[in-house]
Amino acid sequence: MLTAPKVNSFNPPRRILMGPGPSDVYPEVLAAQSRPTVGHLDPLFVGMMDELKALIQYAFQTSNPMTMAVSAPGSAGMETCFVNLVEPGEKVIVCRNGVFGERMRQNVERVGATAVVVDNEWGTPVSVSDVEAALKANPDAKFLAFVHAETSTGALSDAKALCALARQYHCLSIVDAVTSLGGVELRVDEWGIDAIYSGSQKCLSCVPGLSPVSFSPAAVEKLKGRKTPVQSWFLDQSLVMGYWSGEQGAGGKRSYHHTAPVNALYALHESLRLLAEEGLENAWARHQNMHQQLRSGLESLGLNFVVAEASRLPQLNAVYIPEGVDDAVVRKQLLENYNLEIGAGLGALAGKAWRIGLMGFGARRENVALCLKALEEVLK
Numbered sequence: 001m002l003t004a005p006k007v008n009s010f011n012p013p014r015r016i017l018m019g020p021g022p023s024d025v026y027p028e029v030l031a032a033q034s035r036p037t038v039g040h041l042d043p044l045f046v047g048m049m050d051e052l053k054a055l056i057q058y059a060f061q062t063s064n065p066m067t068m069a070v071s072a073p074g075s076a077g078m079e080t081c082f083v084n085l086v087e088p089g090e091k092v093i094v095c096r097n098g099v100f101g102e103r104m105r106q107n108v109e110r111v112g113a114t115a116v117v118v119d120n121e122w123g124t125p126v127s128v129s130d131v132e133a134a135l136k137a138n139p140d141a142k143f144l145a146f147v148h149a150e151t152s153t154g155a156l157s158d159a160k161a162l163c164a165l166a167r168q169y170h171c172l173s174i175v176d177a178v179t180s181l182g183g184v185e186l187r188v189d190e191w192g193i194d195a196i197y198s199g200s201q202k203c204l205s206c207v208p209g210l211s212p213v214s215f216s217p218a219a220v221e222k223l224k225g226r227k228t229p230v231q232s233w234f235l236d237q238s239l240v241m242g243y244w245s246g247e248q249g250a251g252g253k254r255s256y257h258h259t260a261p262v263n264a265l266y267a268l269h270e271s272l273r274l275l276a277e278e279g280l281e282n283a284w285a286r287h288q289n290m291h292q293q294l295r296s297g298l299e300s301l302g303l304n305f306v307v308a309e310a311s312r313l314p315q316l317n318a319v320y321i322p323e324g325v326d327d328a329v330v331r332k333q334l335l336e337n338y339n340l341e342i343g344a345g346l347g348a349l350a351g352k353a354w355r356i357g358l359m360g361f362g363a364r365r366e367n368v369a370l371c372l373k374a375l376e377e378v379l380k
């Protein structure tokens with residue numbers, strides 16, 4: 001017999017989360033998550049899922065029937081797109097201007113497909129002309145994959161132009177919208193996006209662990225025409241949709257696939273309900289306004305942005321760490337003295353930049369003011 005470990009209940013303090021995610025969770029979302037658990041096939045729960053699907057469609061601005069939330073974080077949404085759509089031997093143009101583009105490349109290789117990488121410097125957006133050159137040079141490519149909002153650098157790419165190019169060259173587009181959804185303009189149907197995934201814990205300000213995804217009719221057709229079964233059982237959309245829509249189940253009945261994370265889905269439902277109540281365009285404008293406030297304060301402190309103004313993400317502000325300042329010491333003081341978390345640099349920017357998030361519920365005046373005051377005092 002192992003002796004029982006003596007541990008107390010975990011009672012974390014209330015931190016202010018201004019990093020690259022998770023972001024500050026709406027109090028209403030935390031409350032929603034603590035409501036009574038019901039069965040995942042309970043008619044009341046199924047009704048909530050129908051609402052949730054409509055809310056995800058609104059957030060993505062799509063009428064795609066194949067729209068749902070993967071029961072796992074953004075990385076699983078990424079994998080859902082690649083394992084379902086890309087078949088072994090196919091060619092995928094992958095844009096890499098930060099950490100997450102590289103992860104897309106790894107997904108492509110792992111499904112046994114070939115990645116043609118379009119590299120752009122960290123901190124710059126994906127180059128539309130470089131992508132067009134790659135599409136011209138690879139007429140056999142089947143997909144164009146890119147990250148809309150690169151959280152590792154704070155750069156926003158032109159998803160509308162890139163998806164138009166994909167269409168022009170007969171490719172399906174796969175778009176990472178983990179950090180963009182709810183924070184900047186994103187229009188899935190209007191821009192012709194074929195497969196998109198996001199995450200619950202960035203600009204939706206929900207608890208981490210869920211990934212909204214959506215497939216266009218063309219993507220669904222590609223999935224249905226596969227010659228090989230989807231290699232992942234858990235992420236196989238044709239099975240998952242049997243639960244989410246009942247399409248595949250007998251007589252439209254929902255069939256058991258896996259036990260849905262019931263309470264986490266209450267949380268996502270509430271966060272998307274709040275987004276719908278605010279209105280998408282108002283949410284985009286709020287992120288931009290808070291970014292402008294933060295930006296002027298950071299500049300008065302002498303901090304310089306990594307990304308040029310034209311392609312800066314409002315929700316992820318990457319600034320260079322000033323000469324002679326100890327990265328770890330500053331972040332430790334912010335956490336211990338102000339309960340404030342900001343993000344460290346990732347990959348090529350590790351130790352060189354901070355990433356200050358203004359995501360969802362975190363994109364508000366109090367947070368901007370606290371962050372600027374705390375940084376000013378700590379940097380003195």
Ligand SMILES: *Cc1c(COP(=O)(O)O)cnc(C)c1O
Nearest residue numbers: 073074075100149151178179199
């Ligand atoms: C956070 C993030 C992911 C991964 O999401 P997880 O929820 O951490 O798995 C993927 N892409 C981008 C752009 C992200 O910011």
